[in-house]
Amino acid sequence: MTATIPSAASRDLDSPAPPDPPQRWPRAVLGALARLVEGRRGTVLAVVLVALGVALPLPTLFHYQGPPMEEGFMLVFPERVLAGDIPNRDFLHLYGPGSLWGLAAWFEVAGTTLAAERVYGLVQHLGIIFGLFTLALPWGRRVATACGLLGVLLVVTPIGLTALAWNGAVALAVVGCALALRGAREREAGGARATAWLVAGGVFFGLSLLWRPDLVVGVGLALLALGWRRWRRDLVLPVLAGLVAGVAPILVHLATAGIGPSFEGMFLQPVFELRGGRTLPIPPSWDSLDGALAAVAQLRVPGWPLPMLAASQQVTLWFLALPLAAFFVLGTGIVALRREPGRATSRTLLVVGALGVGLLPQALQRPDTTHLAWVSCVPLVFLPVAVAQWGRWWRERRPEARRPAAWVVPTVAALLPLMAVVLVLPAYTARTWVDLTRQNLQGDYFGWAVRNGDRTFYLGSPEIADRAQQVTDELAARIEPGDRLLVGTADLRQTPYSDAYFYFLFPEAVPATRYIEMDPGIANAEDSGLAEEVASADWLILSHVWDSWDEPNDSRLLGSDAPNQVVDEQFCQVGPTGEYYELYQRC
Structure with missing residues (x-):
């Protein structure tokens, strides 16, 4: 008997067609990817190179030390929002509410963990890097790749993957x-x-x-x-x-926090009250580092194979070069729009240049390495584009017989700004990237964990981390859900910084202060209410880590002594006395 194969006409039209063999789906996906890449191989290679620049130090960045206050409050603030607290009303917050709302929503999905916060920070970084990469593509893949790699050096290195509001906003x-x-x-x-x-x-x-x-x-x-x-x-x-x-x-924030507290928290405090205790000399000192945290970062100096200027001298040159680069990009955009008003690239240069110039006040208010990098992430990153634009005009003016090859101008435009950063400003950029990558390849991370249950934070000193772990273990054995915890400096007359990560390690505790972020001139002001907040606490963690904070500004001035008096009168020390942290319980 011979088998018959039914024709399409003889099949029941209502019956479903036989499914495609499973092996066709991978082929279909690969085919779609091949069609997408076809004709764009150079662009794909450029994307891969920039992505590799991000990926090489990435495992290190998930185990790396975090800034105790900045990353600490970006872990704590969104969790307080989820608990019903409102920025500006219930805790000091100097920026807009959007970053906290976004991160709180992410924590609701992914959980409140250090890894989740750093993933969110990574996405913000990628938005800057690949956003500018995409804007630079019309000038060629070489130029766009240089912009992307400059973005890696200036965005990833200053403060790791911390999900700060500034990076998200940019x-x-x-x-x-x-x-x-x-x-x-x-x-x-x-x-x-x-x-x-x-x-x-x-x-x-x-x-x-x-x-x-x-x-x-x-x-x-x-x-x-x-x-x-x-x-x-x-x-x-x-x-x-x-x-x-x-x-x-x-408007929702204004309605819930109140117009007065919102105006004070987002305008008065950051613009006026904070400036005296955070301002640094302009220009930065040539022979010393003015920023306390920049000086702390230089206590550990990773190797660098090339000769370089002292770190303080690099900061000075960086500060001087930044506005020049910003106005150079903007000026190039103005000239381009006058010469070639119909070209889309002219408008792109002008818009990005204008954005970069508008970021400059952030560098002027506190010219330390972090703020310089935060501003540089637009004008310095887009500098290869401006150089390439002038290079194209120069090439077009030359006689055809004497013009360099078409690839020469974009290659030089790509290399000059990139090599300037690598050779002149490596201390907080290229050297840091190389060190992070080396740690990844060797599996030896510069970060020591402090843990409480399933929560972890990384510090940059094994001695400090060891003492922090002792205090954490001591408090974890005694604290009850709902107890009020206050983390501050050992001498509360000076509040230049805080170890806000302790609040993250103890989610069962309620912060006893609105000054989770501590700033000079605000937390230690006579009318700050800090003394009353100390009196309301059940537990205190007081830190000696920042006793040696020294900057040429008002952070050295002593504020109210009332909080210290409350500590002396109402609290007893618990556990062994430590060099870095002390734990107190209400007597």
Whole structure:
């Protein structure tokens, strides 16, 4: 008997068709990827190179020491938000609420862990790095790769993967620039989706201000640059509408925290009250490091094979070079728009340059290495683009017979800024990246864990971490859920910094103070209420780690002694006396 194969006509039309063999799906996926990559192999290679720059130190960054106060409060603040506390009203917070809302939502999904917080911080970093990489692509893959690698050196190294509001705000602003510029190109070409792109760009600009209201200068200049010399309602109004929508949730914060506390926390305190205790000399000192944390970072000096200037001299040169780079990029954009007003690249240079100039006040208010890197992540990263633009104009003016090959200009434009950072400013950039990568390859991480249950934080000194672990173990054996904990300095007349990570290690405790972040001139002010908060606590962890804090500003001034008197009168020391931390219980 011969088997018959039914024809399509003879099959029951209502019966489902036989499924494709399972092995076809991988082939289909690979085929789709191949079609996506086809013609873009160079771009894919550029993306891979930049991604490799991020990936090589990445395992280290998940085990690396964290800044005790900054990463500590970015772990604690979102958890307090989830518990019902409101920034500015229930705890000191100097920035917009957006970063805390975003991180709190992430913690609700992923759990409140150090790894989750650092994943969130990594995403923020990638937004800056690859946002600027994408904006630089029209100048060629070499230039875009250089921008991406500069982004790695300037974004990843200053403060690790800490999910700070500044990084999130800059990432949102960069993405806003990319979306708005895409919308502007679509509008010029008559594209149907132009309005959607423009509104989306505006939304990201608004979210940037929701994260950090002080980015209003940078975002405002970027918007002016977007509409400069072609101020059209159909171009500008959609961006403004999106911006209003993006920043509108601030009304919820004003309604819950109150207009007075919000104005004080987001404007008065960071702009006026904080400046005296955080300001550093301008320009930075040539022969010494002014920033206390920058000086602490130099206590451990990783190897570097090339000759270099002293760290303080690099900081001075960095401070001087930063505004030059920012205005060079902006000036190049202005010239490009005058010479070639119809080219999309001219508008891109102008918008990114304007954003970079608008970030400069952050570096001027405190020119230490971290703030310099935070500002450099736009103008210095985009410097290869400006150099490439001038290189193209120079090449086009030369006689055709004497022009260098087409690849020469973008290659030189890519290498010059990158090598300038590597050779002139390596101490807090390239050397740090190399050290992080070496730790990863050797599996020897510079970070010592302090643990309580399933919560972990990493410190940069084995001796300090050992004592912190002793205090943690002692308190964990005694504390009860709902007990009130206050973490502060051993001498509460001076509050230059805090070990806020202890609050993260003890989620069962309620912070007894609104000064989870401690700042000079605020926490130790006569009318701060810190003494009353100390009196309300059940437990105190007081730190000697920051006793030697020394900066040329008002952080050296002594504030109210009332909190110390409360400690002496109402608290008894528990456990062994330590060199770095002391644990107190209400007597």
